[in-house]
Amino acid sequence: MTENVHTGSIPDERPPANTVGPIAWLRNNLFNSWYNALLTILIIYGLARAIPPLLDWLIFHANAIGTTPQECRANGGACWTFVSEKLRFILFGTFPYEQQWRPLVTIAIIIALVLISCDRRFWKPWLGLAWVAGIAAVAILMWGGVFGLSYVENTLWGGLPLTLMLSVIGLSVAFPASILLALGRRSQLPAIRVVSVTYIELIRGVPLISLLFMASVMFPLFLPTGVNIDKLLRAQIAFIMFAAAYMAEAIRGGLQAIPKGQYEAADALGLNYWQGMRKIILPQALAISIPPLVNTFISFFKDTSLVIIIGLYDLLGTAKAALSDPAWRGFYREAYLFIGVIYWVFCFSMSKYSQKLERDLRRGHRR
Amino acid sequence: MSMAEAVSTKRTFPAGGEVIRCQDVHKWYGEFHVLRNINLSVQKGERIVICGPSGSGKSTLIRCLNRLEEHQKGNIIVDGIELTGNLKNIELVRREVGMVFQHFNLFPHLTVLENCTLAPIWVRKKPKAEAEELAMKYLKRVRIAEQAHKYPGQLSGGQQQRVAIARSLCMNPKVMLFDEPTSALDPEMVKEVLDVMIGLAEDGMTMLCVTHEMGFAKSVADRVIFMDRGEIVEQNTPNEFFNSPQSDRTKLFLSQILNH
Numbered sequence: 001m002t003e004n005v006h007t008g009s010i011p012d013e014r015p016p017a018n019t020v021g022p023i024a025w026l027r028n029n030l031f032n033s034w035y036n037a038l039l040t041i042l043i044i045y046g047l048a049r050a051i052p053p054l055l056d057w058l059i060f061h062a063n064a065i066g067t068t069p070q071e072c073r074a075n076g077g078a079c080w081t082f083v084s085e086k087l088r089f090i091l092f093g094t095f096p097y098e099q100q101w102r103p104l105v106t107i108a109i110i111i112a113l114v115l116i117s118c119d120r121r122f123w124k125p126w127l128g129l130a131w132v133a134g135i136a137a138v139a140i141l142m143w144g145g146v147f148g149l150s151y152v153e154n155t156l157w158g159g160l161p162l163t164l165m166l167s168v169i170g171l172s173v174a175f176p177a178s179i180l181l182a183l184g185r186r187s188q189l190p191a192i193r194v195v196s197v198t199y200i201e202l203i204r205g206v207p208l209i210s211l212l213f214m215a216s217v218m219f220p221l222f223l224p225t226g227v228n229i230d231k232l233l234r235a236q237i238a239f240i241m242f243a244a245a246y247m248a249e250a251i252r253g254g255l256q257a258i259p260k261g262q263y264e265a266a267d268a269l270g271l272n273y274w275q276g277m278r279k280i281i282l283p284q285a286l287a288i289s290i291p292p293l294v295n296t297f298i299s300f301f302k303d304t305s306l307v308i309i310i311g312l313y314d315l316l317g318t319a320k321a322a323l324s325d326p327a328w329r330g331f332y333r334e335a336y337l338f339i340g341v342i343y344w345v346f347c348f349s350m351s352k353y354s355q356k357l358e359r360d361l362r363r364g365h366r367r
Numbered sequence: 368m369s370m371a372e373a374v375s376t377k378r379t380f381p382a383g384g385e386v387i388r389c390q391d392v393h394k395w396y397g398e399f400h401v402l403r404n405i406n407l408s409v410q411k412g413e414r415i416v417i418c419g420p421s422g423s424g425k426s427t428l429i430r431c432l433n434r435l436e437e438h439q440k441g442n443i444i445v446d447g448i449e450l451t452g453n454l455k456n457i458e459l460v461r462r463e464v465g466m467v468f469q470h471f472n473l474f475p476h477l478t479v480l481e482n483c484t485l486a487p488i489w490v491r492k493k494p495k496a497e498a499e500e501l502a503m504k505y506l507k508r509v510r511i512a513e514q515a516h517k518y519p520g521q522l523s524g525g526q527q528q529r530v531a532i533a534r535s536l537c538m539n540p541k542v543m544l545f546d547e548p549t550s551a552l553d554p555e556m557v558k559e560v561l562d563v564m565i566g567l568a569e570d571g572m573t574m575l576c577v578t579h580e581m582g583f584a585k586s587v588a589d590r591v592i593f594m595d596r597g598e599i600v601e602q603n604t605p606n607e608f609f610n611s612p613q614s615d616r617t618k619l620f621l622s623q624i625l626n627h
């Protein structure tokens with residue numbers, strides 16, 4: 001305030017009192033016209049009606065952990081015993097109880113891999129190797145049968161590891177595939193272009209559910225009898241195919257935004273097609289595509305819950321199964337709130353991370 | 368106006384053979400006949416200025432020389448290699464031919480230094496340290512070394528164009544093509560870019576330059592080529608070209624650009 005560049009004859013003045021401060025803020029933002037004032041009042045009224053009962057159920061009348069279901073039902077508040085009682089089943093599904101450290105370590109490995117991949121300093125070739133090693137470790141942990149681990153059939157897998165494996169493995173395979181599809185769609189070679197466009201438009205024109213049904217019901221028809229591809233693998237392939245088509249379109253948007261001059265400069269320097277794409281075009285195009293890509297990532301993460309319709313028990317599936325225990329029937333709100341929070345934590349982290357990445361990539365670059 | 372006359376008397380370096388040869392080159396955009404019967408021979412060390420009205424095909428011609436555009440008839444031979452659909456040959460030609468664009472086309476996601484080292488590292492397979500040393504040498508030469516770690520978006524237009532010139536020089540090209548390198552610049556920045564180009568010319572770089580900077584043409588060019596409606600109408604030494612133009616189209620063009 002004391003450091004003032006202004007050296008003219010008119011001294012600095014504070015802005016008029018009615019344009020600053022909380023009162024002014026309220027007037028400018030909530031009551032700046034009669035219909036906004038009306039909306040504000042309606043919303044405040046609605047919140048006043050909704051929040052107290054919600055808090056009451058969630059906190060004030062909630063049942064402490066350890067209460068029996070009968071007591072919970074009599075009391076009426078949230079029954080967190082349900083969550084603590086069913087926690088391991090919801091998180092790990094029907095994986096053998098005493099072996100559940102294995103899916104726990106799986107979750108830790110996957111989350112650790114994702115976290116280190118988030119840091120741009122680690123975007124080096126060894127990161128790819130880390131992924132391969134990590135996924136191998138996950139496979140060994142989940143299946144077992146080696147190193148003294150008992151064999152666990154993948155029909156017993158479920159809960160959070162299943163959700164994470166479907167989405168993380170799905171996205172990490174679909175992402176490179178989608179780059180190829182997006183480049184293919186803009187290729188000079190008609191055959192490659194036609195194949196890419198046909199693939200993308202076919203997959204985008206079909207709901208994910210029907211793709212999953214096809215993977216589980218129709219796909220075996222095409223295979224010779226005796227050959228049987230695992231149901232989980234089929235679902236994983238369906239997801240990859242689906243995500244790749246959507247992400248390819250997000251990336252195409254980025255590619256189209258790159259000025260022609262960038263391609264020409266890359267060509268004129270003697271870079272070949274792949275060098276130009278890798279060093280010049282894709283880094284810029286992918287940076288532009290971050291918002292739509294993250295959008296796809298998030299919806300894809302949530303869409304893994306659709307595998308329930310082909311009989312796989314992801315997080316949502318195990319929560320539903322937990323509810324079918326006769327002793328604990330009826331605690332829907334607790335179950336769905338719990339997994340809702342888990343989904344939200346993952347999706348919100350993705351969204352926050354993408355904002356940070358966008359900021360980092362934009363820093364310094366353009367005018 | 369034979370070839371022999373056209374080759375300059377001003378050259379301080381001996382002619383070292385032919386670098387570019389175009390024979391009866393034609394190009395069409397769809398039905399539109401944009402280049403017609405282009406015959407051109409450029410000797411090593413020659414400095415050529417190409418001028419002509421807007422839309423006459425100047426950019427198209429020099430973009431054909433590194434195959435950013437494809438010609439449909441005739442032959443173009445650059446550094447002894449004929450430009451055809453052969454991708455390997457195209458890449459070989461492009462690494463010997465530098466190009467500077469009207470709108471700079473620097474890579475905005477890379478620093479100035481990275482812009483300059485990219486092609487030497489990936490195309491010439493130079494070690495990173497060597498490429499950086501080379502880049503700093505050329506950045507010094509265009510007098511912008513102190514900005515090496517900035518991003519292009521942080522530089523002025525004139526500075527960006529000088530970086531673009533340094534980026535091309537890092538490939539040690541045998542020929543440099545310039546497509547109106549100063550026409551997107553604010554007037555006060557034109558000189559700093561022209562000075563760099565004059566320096567290059569003095570060092571004996573073979574240059575083809577599309578420009579309307581007639582002062583540059585007079586002082587630097589060995590030969591001025593005038594194009595109109597896709598044809599080379601006239602080519603001559605700057606002295607002859609400006610003082611006694613042969614064709615009416617040239618006279619009209621000169622009267623327009625010198626009087627405005």
Ligand SMILES: Nc1ncnc2c1ncn2[C@@H]1O[C@H](COP(=O)(O)OP(=O)(O)O)[C@@H](O)[C@H]1O
Nearest residue numbers: 396399401419420421422423424425426427428
């Ligand atoms: N990609 C293109 N497709 C169709 N016509 C083009 C294309 N590029 C240039 N042209 C046309 O070709 C003619 C010559 O263009 P250009 O070589 O850019 O002229 P100059 O550089 O002399 O101003 C112009 O009439 C222009 O409209």
Ligand SMILES: [Mg+2]
Nearest residue numbers: 425426427547
């Ligand atoms: Mg032009």
